Amino acid sequence: MIDENGIRLDGRRWDELRPIRIEVGVIKNADGSAYIEFGKNKIIAAVYGPREAHPKHIALPDRAIVRCRYHMAPFSTEERKPPQPTRREIEISLVLRRAMESAIFLEEYPRSIIDVYVEVLQSDGGSRCASITAVSAALADSGISMRDLIVGCAVGKIDGQIVLDLSDYEDKEGEGDMPVAYMPNLDKIVLLQFDGIFTEEEFKKAIDLAILGNKRVYEILKKALIEKYFGTVEEK
Amino acid sequence: MSIKKSPIIENLRKMQMIELLSKERRLDGRSLTDFRPINIKVGVIQKSNGSAEVSVGNTKAVAGVKIETGTPFPDTPDQGLLVVNAEFLPFSSALIEPGPPDEDAIEVSRVVDRGIRESQMIDLKSLVIEPGKLVYCVFVDISILNMDGNIFDAAFLAAVSALLTTTFDKKIAKEDGSFEVQKCRLPTRCIPISITSITIGDAILVDPTEEEESVQDSRLTLTFNDQGFLCAGQKGGSTGISKEQLFKIVEISKAKAEELRSLVKKVIENA
Numbered sequence: 001m002i003d004e005n006g007i008r009l010d011g012r013r014w015d016e017l018r019p020i021r022i023e024v025g026v027i028k029n030a031d032g033s034a035y036i037e038f039g040k041n042k043i044i045a046a047v048y049g050p051r052e053a054h055p056k057h058i059a060l061p062d063r064a065i066v067r068c069r070y071h072m073a074p075f076s077t078e079e080r081k082p083p084q085p086t087r088r089e090i091e092i093s094l095v096l097r098r099a100m101e102s103a104i105f106l107e108e109y110p111r112s113i114i115d116v117y118v119e120v121l122q123s124d125g126g127s128r129c130a131s132i133t134a135v136s137a138a139l140a141d142s143g144i145s146m147r148d149l150i151v152g153c154a155v156g157k158i159d160g161q162i163v164l165d166l167s168d169y170e171d172k173e174g175e176g177d178m179p180v181a182y183m184p185n186l187d188k189i190v191l192l193q194f195d196g197i198f199t200e201e202e203f204k205k206a207i208d209l210a211i212l213g214n215k216r217v218y219e220i221l222k223k224a225l226i227e228k229y230f231g232t233v234e235e236k
Numbered sequence: 237m238s239i240k241k242s243p244i245i246e247n248l249r250k251m252q253m254i255e256l257l258s259k260e261r262r263l264d265g266r267s268l269t270d271f272r273p274i275n276i277k278v279g280v281i282q283k284s285n286g287s288a289e290v291s292v293g294n295t296k297a298v299a300g301v302k303i304e305t306g307t308p309f310p311d312t313p314d315q316g317l318l319v320v321n322a323e324f325l326p327f328s329s330a331l332i333e334p335g336p337p338d339e340d341a342i343e344v345s346r347v348v349d350r351g352i353r354e355s356q357m358i359d360l361k362s363l364v365i366e367p368g369k370l371v372y373c374v375f376v377d378i379s380i381l382n383m384d385g386n387i388f389d390a391a392f393l394a395a396v397s398a399l400l401t402t403t404f405d406k407k408i409a410k411e412d413g414s415f416e417v418q419k420c421r422l423p424t425r426c427i428p429i430s431i432t433s434i435t436i437g438d439a440i441l442v443d444p445t446e447e448e449e450s451v452q453d454s455r456l457t458l459t460f461n462d463q464g465f466l467c468a469g470q471k472g473g474s475t476g477i478s479k480e481q482l483f484k485i486v487e488i489s490k491a492k493a494e495e496l497r498s499l500v501k502k503v504i505e506n507a
Contacts, residue, residue, distance in 0.1 A: 087342050087345070087346060088346070090339050091342055091343055091346050093339065094339045094340075094343055095471075098471075098472065098473065098474045101474035102474050102475050102476045176354075183476055186476060187478060187479070188475075188476025188477060188478055189471070189477050189478070189479065189482060190471075190475075190476040190477075191471060192456075192469065192470070192471035192477075192482070193469065193470050193471065194466070194468060194469045195353070195354040195467070195468045195469075196354055196467065196468075197354070197355075197461065197465045197466070197467050198465060198466045198467075199465050199466075200464075200465075200486060200487075200490065203466050203486060204483060204486075207479055207482065207483075208479075211479065
């Protein structure tokens with residue numbers, strides 16, 4: 001999957017990301033929303049809330065609760081995905097929710113609920129990482145107080161080498177995949193999953209590379225948010 | 237499960253725990269890296285192809301393996317199937333209600349599934365009867381009987397011990413086209429071990445109890461193969477973790493995995 005010049009199937013080098021485009025405020029009815037294209041991924045995230053919790057008994061007296069639904073459209077994959085949530089989607093909803101809970105000042109919104117919806121219109125490798133980036137843009141757009149933005153980007157192992165941001169094909173055929181979400185200013189990892197064989201050294205290298213990639217995603221995310229609220233950004 | 241708890245009691249407990257942690261002690265007297273007593277019994281369900289009952293302290297899980305034949309997935313016509321499912325039984329805790337597996341139970345099944353699959357413990361390619369048409373399906377069903385923290389490792393130990401003692405009737409094709417049935421062991425290549433730790437502030441606690449889990453910052457489940465390589469992992473908890481703490485947990489867990497593996501080996505040899 002990597003040729004003798006170190007070029008991957010889609011023309012990238014080991015430490016290059018796929019093209020990323022983020023647009024903030026795409027769903028007018030929602031309190032906050034964002035659209036992300038991350039390689040072939042096309043994902044919308046939207047936030048409703050904080051609003052009154054319903055049913056009432058799920059509310060907590062000292063903080064807000066977060067509800068997250070990650071869903072893939074039936075037409076988002078090669079083969080049609082039945083519309084009902086799969087175990088994979090339920091698990092991703094859970095890890096996305098935990099990542100958000102690390103960033104949001106939940107105690108500022110007692111007795112309320114924050115609903116976060118993620119819809120994958122087209123999927124590619126690393127959809128949960130693209131999703132968390134879109135989610136944090138949507139949360140920022142909604143004005144909910146957060147400790148930091150969250151960005152996500154995966155690393156993986158193909159042909160025995162640790163590389164940044166796996167494509168769909170590299171994820172399926174490669175030896176390992178490791179999605180990482182990160183709060184860049186607090187320097188904290190808020191989502192980490194991996195499968196595939198990694199030695200301790202490879203694991204450390206992968207984490208370092210993921211943090212590097214995430215810092216680049218962060219620049220793109222920041223720019224998209226500034227563009228939404230202050231118009232075009234001047235290049236430095 | 238984790239959502240409905242009195243925050244006032246949690247905060248008091250947390251203060252007490254942190255006070256003890258500063259002296260590197262835990263509420264139950266263990267050191268930070270100690271496991272609770274582990275007990276593994278294999279062959280507890282005679283009607284299954286392989287089974288094991290595992291307790292880690294008060295956490296108790298039973299796993300049963302059933303092997304049936306079925307059709308392979310279209311994208312892997314030359315491989316048998318592995319299906320892992322975990323269920324929290326309604327009597328396992330006062331906070332669990334009957335119903336289909338919730339997100340926590342689904343997480344346990346998927347983390348156990350990835351650990352077994354990615355360690356390549358089972359040689360799925362050897363479980364093919366007719367490529368593209370008929371393969372063996374390995375169903376691993378885990379029931380959590382009693383919950384007291386670290387469900388992940390108890391479920392994983394139960395699943396792995398059950399698989400290591402699994403036997404099944406293998407169909408072997410004869411020259412005249414008919415099949416001969418032979419009792420075989422499930423072909424396994426290694427003993428993967430998962431280790432779960434949590435962080436509370438700067439402290440790292442291996443094998444947390446439910447009480448410790450209720451005040452955790454982050455949780456990390458790591459699975460290791462025989463060579464000590466990482467093969468799957470999952471972060472839990474609603475607080476971020478630093479890179480330094482993460483690497484420290486990898487180091488501790490790697491040594492712990494060795495300990496647990498020799499324990500499993502001993503049980504299997506004596507079975």
